Amino acid sequence: MNLKSLIYILCLFIPLVEGCSTDLGNYDYKDINAIAITGLLENTHPTGRIYEIPFHDTLRLNPTVTGSLSGSDTSLLTFEWKVDAVTVSNTKNLFYVANKRYGKISAEFRVTDKSTGTKTSYSCFLNIVNPYKWGYYVLTQNRAKEASLYCLSSIAKKNSFDKVLLSNLNNLGKNPLSISGTKKYGASSSDFFNVLTIAVEDAVNPVVVIDSREFVPTLLYNSSSYVGGGNFVFRPTQVQADLFHEVIYAVNEGKFHVLRKGTIALPAFINDPSDYKVAPNGIATPLGNARFFMSIYDENNKRVRVWDNGITSNEYNYVNDYEGIAGEELMNGKTFIACSYANIPSINQIYLFSQDRQLYSYRLDYGADYKPIAFSQLGTAVAPTSSRIGYVYFDGRTSRWYLAAGKTIYMASYLGLALQKYVQLPSDAIGDIVKFKILDGKVMIATNDTANGKQGSIYIYNANTMVLEQAHKHVVDEIVDVHLGILVE
Structure with missing residues (x-):
């Protein structure tokens, strides 16, 4: 390639670079409101999060829910507690009477951000036991x-x-x-x-x-x-x-x-x-x-x-x-x-x-x-x-x-x-x-x-x-x- 051809190619490339650099800010990026659920049993796997509940007794769970953008404001959040695949509460706190059956029952707490549709969940197990087991x-x-x-x-x-x-x-x-x-x-x-x-x-x-x-x-x-x-x-x-x-x-x-x-x-x-x-x-x-x-x-x-x-x-x-x-x-x-x-x-x-x-x-x-x-x-x-x-x-x-x-x-x-x-x-x-x-x-x-x-x-x-x-x-x-x-x- 001769010098004349090389100069011609560089002249074509420089405007493209300048065009890309001046395009910054033409796209709209939004931060996600990441939801954190705390105040419950912590473990890397749901099988390590087990709540022992005597039969006929009541389990009360009061999780803390915060957003990376919304903080403690939960006005744009919805809540759902499911126990044994059945919705038992649509509030943040769980009040559950263990009167259905014995054994380990799956439970899930789901938080939905209405503004984005983003869902965050926490899973655990409720182990319903005879109160006289121990x-x-x-x-x-x-x-x-x-x-x-x-x-x-x-x-x-x-x-x-x-x-x-x-x-x-x-x-x-x-x-x-x-x-x-x-x-x-x-x-x-x-x-x-x-x-x-x-x-x-x-x-x-x-x-x-x-x-x-x-x-x-x-x-x-x-x-x-x-x-x-x-x-x-x-x-x-x-x-x-x-x-x-x-x-x-x-x-x-x-x-x-x-x-x-x-x-x-x-x-x-x-x-x-x-x-x-x-x-x-x-x-x-x-x-x-x-x-x-x-x-x-x-x-x-x-x-x-x-x-x-x-x-x-x-x-x-x-x-x-x-x-x-x-x-x-x-x-x-x-x-x-x-x-x-x-x-x-x-x-x-x-x-x-x-x-x-x-x-x-x-x-x-x-x-x-x-x-x-x-x-x-x-x-x-x-x-x-x-x-x-x-x-x-x-x-x-x-x-x-x-x-x-x-x-x-x-x-x-x-x-x-x-x-x-x-x-x-x-x-x-x-x-x-x-x-x-x-x-x-x-x-x-x-x-x-x-x-x-x-x-x-x-x-x-x-x-x-x-x-x-x-x-x-x-x-x-x-x-x-x-x-x-x-x-x-």
Whole structure:
């Protein structure tokens, strides 16, 4: 290309550039009024925005809506709340009564800018639950010995114990025995419900297993649940749910039975020539290994019995009853108090006895072949008070003994039984401690005042600080047992 041609092309290009530069501002640009929704649960995904609402309770949400141009002026905005795909409100605030159904329900809040038609939305879930899904549970009896269940919900806002009625059951029966439970978890530590086991001595269904999500019985055990047929009458005197397996242990006519999947198994060692009888507090289930091993205190023969199933796949069918275990004589002449599983390396079971005012703790050791070798003494101590020792509880999570006497709970390590005060009720507490449980960072203590119409009182302490957090005086009938099933704080 020659110089003359190049100059000609440049002359054509320069006016075009000048024309583009002078065209700035010929187009109309508008800023968008970006809507921000705050004041609600925040998470990167709607599945992390879940509002727990007790059935029949009310959810009130008051979001803050601002525009990048309009600020807090909402005069040009419209609002819509949808729950389960149905419009329930056309205002900014939501007032929703959860009375349709249980479970997780989708919800959406939509804001529309009328001036531009721009829509902004926020999605979440409403988890409609039974108010008694989590809470403090109390099993009681009135003066006619009729059983009732009460719950202080840790979900609902109401701070009182409510009587809980069970679907498909007219009543629980008479002479209640115990309430125990385990947790069933979903996708996270906060996604759980309680599986409760309620035992009543005289009832159509003496053992009832309940799903706390809707408080419906999932398993009913009665005389017809027995696999052996005949004239079997199920009238248990002790019932204990396994903490690790979906199994329940029951004592009926003094004999040990395993309950699972709706059936009551034959009694262990039904033809025992010494006619054993399980003592109160006399079931020690090894930590997670009860399908292979079991130990009970035999009230008739005044000795610890040790059983196993031969370490076979035939779970809970105990075939070996060990006699002559070394160290059995250590317990001679002493009064049995309680036994338990032990969450202690190399120790499967632990036992507590007394003689005069002296307390004695024993352990059972097993060999490499999983057969019992010997009993040995762990510790001994003088009883902390001359008052009668009431409820005794071994907490496998902390490996400590807890004893109630009067209005005080004493604590001791399993190693030495060096008893010290754990908690003492306020001076205005009426009645002695009848039951207590330590779980989920709380201590739940029950007392009964026989002179009062509503005899039962509940005291709830923080287990870490030992600060009294709640006192409910004379709120329920005579208390038989308690259980905690709350979210760990």
